[in-house]
Amino acid sequence: xxxxxxPARTAATVNRYSRISLGALxxxxxxxxxLVVAPAFIGESSINQLTQFFSxxxxxxxxxxxxxxxxxxxxxxxxxxxxxxxxxxxLSLHGVLSWWAAPIAIAFCGVLSIPISYLAFRLRGxxxxxxxxxxxxxxxxxxxxxESLGGGAGASLNDLNRFSPHTAGDVxxxxxxxIVIASLVSVALLLRSRVGLALMxxxxxxxxxxxxxxxxxxxxxxAYVLSATICAGAGVxxxxxxxxxxxxxxxxxxxxxxxxxxxxxxxxxxxxxxxxGAIVFYALQQWLAANGAWYLIILGAVAIAVTLxxxxxxxxxxxxxxxxxxxxxxxxxxxxxxLESEE
Amino acid sequence: xxMLRLEGVTANYGHLRALEEMSLSLDEGEILAVLGAxxxxxxxxxxxxxxxxxxxxGKVFFNEVDxxxxxxxxxxxxxxxxxxxxxxxxxxxxxxxxxxxxxxxRRAGSWSLDAVYELFPFIKERRRSRGGQLSGGEQQxxxxxxxxxxxxxxxxxxxxxxGLAPVIVRDLYVGLRAVANxxxxxxxxxQDLTEALGVANQVLCLLDGRVVLTGSPQTLxxxxxxxxxFGDGERARTPGDR
Numbered sequence: 001x002x003x004x005x006x007p008a009r010t011a012a013t014v015n016r017y018s019r020i021s022l023g024a025l026x027x028x029x030x031x032x033x034x035l036v037v038a039p040a041f042i043g044e045s046s047i048n049q050l051t052q053f054f055s056x057x058x059x060x061x062x063x064x065x066x067x068x069x070x071x072x073x074x075x076x077x078x079x080x081x082x083x084x085x086x087x088x089x090x091l092s093l094h095g096v097l098s099w100w101a102a103p104i105a106i107a108f109c110g111v112l113s114i115p116i117s118y119l120a121f122r123l124r125g126x127x128x129x130x131x132x133x134x135x136x137x138x139x140x141x142x143x144x145x146x147e148s149l150g151g152g153a154g155a156s157l158n159d160l161n162r163f164s165p166h167t168a169g170d171v172x173x174x175x176x177x178x179i180v181i182a183s184l185v186s187v188a189l190l191l192r193s194r195v196g197l198a199l200m201x202x203x204x205x206x207x208x209x210x211x212x213x214x215x216x217x218x219x220x221x222x223a224y225v226l227s228a229t230i231c232a233g234a235g236v237x238x239x240x241x242x243x244x245x246x247x248x249x250x251x252x253x254x255x256x257x258x259x260x261x262x263x264x265x266x267x268x269x270x271x272x273x274x275x276x277g278a279i280v281f282y283a284l285q286q287w288l289a290a291n292g293a294w295y296l297i298i299l300g301a302v303a304i305a306v307t308l309x310x311x312x313x314x315x316x317x318x319x320x321x322x323x324x325x326x327x328x329x330x331x332x333x334x335x336x337x338x339l340e341s342e343e
Numbered sequence: 344x345x346m347l348r349l350e351g352v353t354a355n356y357g358h359l360r361a362l363e364e365m366s367l368s369l370d371e372g373e374i375l376a377v378l379g380a381x382x383x384x385x386x387x388x389x390x391x392x393x394x395x396x397x398x399x400x401g402k403v404f405f406n407e408v409d410x411x412x413x414x415x416x417x418x419x420x421x422x423x424x425x426x427x428x429x430x431x432x433x434x435x436x437x438x439x440x441x442x443x444x445x446x447x448x449r450r451a452g453s454w455s456l457d458a459v460y461e462l463f464p465f466i467k468e469r470r471r472s473r474g475g476q477l478s479g480g481e482q483q484x485x486x487x488x489x490x491x492x493x494x495x496x497x498x499x500x501x502x503x504x505x506g507l508a509p510v511i512v513r514d515l516y517v518g519l520r521a522v523a524n525x526x527x528x529x530x531x532x533x534q535d536l537t538e539a540l541g542v543a544n545q546v547l548c549l550l551d552g553r554v555v556l557t558g559s560p561q562t563l564x565x566x567x568x569x570x571x572x573f574g575d576g577e578r579a580r581t582p583g584d585r
Binding site: 210 | 393395414415416419420424425427431432433434435436440441443444445447448474489490493
């Protein structure tokens with residue numbers, strides 16, 4: 001009697017949807033639909049605030065892909081934020097309407113991240129983190145040298161001035177919403193694929209992943225490029241809403257601090273974490289912005305408190321085993337008949 | 344036909360010579376137990392075959408193809424799977440996800456989740472548990488299952504019994520015997536002789552990075568193997584050693 005005979009007859013089906021996740025999926029669609037029509041109901045300043053919030057949310061999503069799921073802690077993702085902002089500026093100076101420049105700038109950053117990944121992947125762990133920061137600083141220095149883009153002083157994005165602030169605000173808001181949705185969907189699709197599973201296996205044990213047949217470098221590169229592309233989305237949104245760029249602020253390492261804050265607070269390596277983290281971060285920012293330095297002190301205190309008492313972040317604490325995940329990402333394999341009865 | 348062949352392979356860790364001029368030939372369907380004390384070079388041998396370590400000299404052939412410089416993940420796709428010492432499960436992934444990672448090579452073969460659960464029924468009920476939450480024996484079973492999911496032609500097992508209760512080790516070896524009966528070639532590295540010798544049809548003893556004894560477990564005597572293991576007899580015969 002062969003142990004291998006029986007399984008050939010019964011097939012396992014991979015089933016990722018639970019009742020909760022289906023509910024969450026439809027709620028997500030409903031929220032997205034509400035956000036799409038929101039400009040018809042809420043005022044200009046609220047729309048602009050939502051746009052700001054989107055840019056932070058996008059950053060958190062992008063950083064979480066890399067660090068949370070891939071285990072690659074980068075403190076240089078602002079490189080792509082800055083390059084994307086400047087790419088929009090460059091294209092607008094060459095006659096491309098800024099909103100149309102957005103997807104081109106994002107795609108450019110995705111392509112740019114491929115050669116950069118060959119550089120960054122020569123380093124590991126904390127050296128990788130420092131290395132990515134150095135790369136971001138190099139981008140800053142290079143961009144600041146380009147006089148046609150305003151050099152060190154920065155430049156304004158003028159081509160949207162011909163629209164009323166109201167129209168410009170709304171269109172930029174929709175661009176931001178589209179980037180948020182595209183980021184969430186692409187991360188969800190990545191995680192549901194074999195690539196996502198391989199990525200998490202690398203995060204857990206790189207040597208074992210390679211010994212199990214995972215092409216470690218390729219998978220890490222996919223995650224790195226996706227993360228860079230998403231962070232570029234935030235850069236695009238920031239220049240579209242601020243209508244100006246300045247190298248020292250676009251390439252500021254402060255963005256990395258914000259990304260780390262949001263993802264740690266929300267729950268690293270969870271799909272919901274960056275969303276919660278971005279909400280907490282944005283709320284704190286709105287609440288404390290008037291208090292100057294106290295804002296950063298309180299932000300730091302919150303980060304320390306979360307690390308000490310909620311080391312898995314808000315979502316990681318609510319759902320420590322990732323069982324109630326709202327998004328159907330895990331591979332819930334249902335093996336036919338004889339195992340089904342145990343469910 | 345010869346499945347695995349090592350030709351004069353030497354491996355170093357820095358200045359330390361871990362394996363010296365090692366040659367080895369393993370036929371399809373054979374079950375080779377590699378024995379030896381700590382530091383004899385057993386794990387180094389597996390690292391060379393799995394590709395984690397590249398030899399400083401010599402060549403490794405798999406199905407008569409030179410794989411000396413092939414990356415580990417490519418070797419898995421060619422049919423060499425490793426169950427590493429210390430299990431090395433993906434701690435945050437569930438049992439099932441661990442197995443699915445193993446299956447991601449898409450090598451053709453008969454192994455599937457069902458087949459692994461049938462081989463080790465005690466991990467079936469833990470399939471939603473995370474790798475990090477399992478007992479040592481369960482982890483070892485999942486590690487073996489994960490390797491099997493790549494449908495290997497050659498399965499390398501490093502210290503399967505390490506730190507496990509004898510009753511669990513027996514269960515695991517019952518499973519491995521079933522795997523071998525399917526025609527999979529096994530290379531088993533062990534410090535614990537009993538189970539390994541029970542399943543093997545070839546034995547190779549390593550001592551200080553050299554092969555000191557080969558043969559079949561039926562023809563080799565207990566004392567021959569003990570000498571090879573601890574080095575008494577063989578060392579005395581090496582000129583200049585004393």
